[in-house]
Amino acid sequence: MSVLATLVTAAQPVPVPAPPAPAATITQPPISYPAIMPILIILGAACVGVLFEAFLPRHNRIAAQLVLSVLAILVAGWRLLSYADEMPETGTITLGRALAVDKPTLVLWATLLVLTIGALILMADRTVERGGYFVADAAVRPGTVQDRAQAGRGEMQTEVFPLALFALGGMMVFCAANDLLTMFIALEVLSLPLYLMCGLARRRRLLSQEAAVKYFLLGAFASAFFLYGLALLYGYAGSVQLSDIANAAAGTNRSETLLFGGLGLLVVGLLFKGSVGPFHTWTPDVYQGAPTPVTAFMGACTKIAAFGGILRVLSVGFGTTSWEWRGVLWGVAIASMVIGAVLGLTQTDVKRMVAYSSVAHAGFLLIGAIVLKPAGLSATLFYLVTYGFTTLATFGVIGLVRNADGEATHLSQWAGLAKRSPLVAGTMAFLLLALAGIPLTSGFVGKFVVFQAALSDGMAPLVVVAVLASAVAAFFYLRVIVLMYFSQPAEDGPTVTIPNLWTTGVLTVCVLVTLFLGIAPSLVLDWTSSGVFALQ
């Protein structure tokens, strides 16, 4: 009866409405602008980059974009450094607890900024590949008459620069996200530009577009997993804040199905981005198909952002329940190391080989991430710094070895490279030794601190597996070195293209950092162990 009465009332002409109630006051959350200034600068510069694309004539764009992006990163880095001095010891939680700017965040941000400058300079190189690594007009169908016509034009799609800045902004938010919704938005902001950038290669366009589509489809699934996990966790804790989830999980007797179901799905999304273990299947295809500077950017920066997020989620959000889920991530870490090391052995393409090496490295990183103590955090951050520089340089060098068809990535083409170009072969050998973790390189120190942290937390079996896996992985790195130094070069083998001064500079810096961190790591180790995540 009452329902009918309601309907009848609704149908009647509404009586004179009461004056609207005074609007509820909405208190604006305090915003610490100095803390988030680096993000604002990067995203703002990306927007300006889009305007450059719209209004600048084509021949001016590449220089303008490069100057804008590098300048923005330098200014962001300067703001970051000046904020590092005034930041409170426990970090700043701002924007209504959405972002946490603390010591690990600053370490991750600084590393991301430096590595992105390197990647941008690699992307802007137009001497190695005439006209640039990127296609002149990505919308033209590969293999058509128009495609052959544009291949001769010395132009490139300069949208990569604003796209890279948007991705960088997303990565920075991802590392600092203190609640899962912010983290999800950041995940999308960092992923979508990368999907596009993967499909922009000048050569082997079908392979490149295939990589982009694969990455997009699998990435969309991973995002859906993440979002589903987020929803279940919200159902459990009634909040998407990481610290609220930790508090809800501590000391209640409610069913934990939602908590661990949610965590499982959430972690799948995160591990996918970090190309860990059984969620790595996109990695070789995408690393191989994407333009090499983009692969360098992805290999270095996406890994850092993903593990920054994993570290924060696990230690802030799920530190209180670690004894329940840690066993599962033990298994994932072992799977990742074994998959990376064993499948890396069978690869015949250099880029795919380094992709599998990155899967193995993701396993090592995961060991550090599940230590959940300051030692583990500092070790993982250090490992990320070393891995980022080494990977950037490795892909930079891979882009230099070319024949008439573009990059010569098949392993057999690298035979005898040392006789043609001792410098490039030597650099590559050094970088591969660093990836393998040989002493006097940063890779050794990175592995050492991670294994040490794991041992101190009672994960000796995991460390044994990790050492075995790195021994297996060392075999395929050494195989390339043997191939370069002890094989006869083929008659029509590839040559090494001399890059421009800027690219040479980036490669030199990365190699020097790899060497320096292998000899005197304490400077960076002090920096990465200077603070822990802000818990609030």
Added chain:
Amino acid sequence: MYETATILAQPPAPGGPGDLKSYLPLILLFVLAGAFAVFSVVVAPLVGPRRYNKAKLDGYECGIEPSPQPVVGGGRVPVAYYLTAMLFILFDIEMVFLYPFAVTADALGVFGLVEIFLFIATVGFAYAYVWRRGGLDWS
């Protein structure tokens, strides 16, 4: 487990989660919607005039007929539609944020106004890009 059991054991509070009566308007709405659909389909042929022409066989608001051969675009459905579709989504999403802003504009104050204009500006950048790159030229 315990909580669910406790809820089921108690008599439902009026207007609470166990009170199914509060769902009655919703059910009534479904019934009305179904009845209206059946009514329209059954009654319209009985009372309406019957004039047959070609347009009546077209898909309703479904764009260009894809078969046997569309007239425009040289026999293919022009792919340029995707740009229009993406622009539409762009401004659609903008609207989604403008409505809640408009409702709470006075509570949000000057800060909210500045923020929403910044937001509109970012959408404007995307629009400027599409416009300058010829995304709106229909050739």
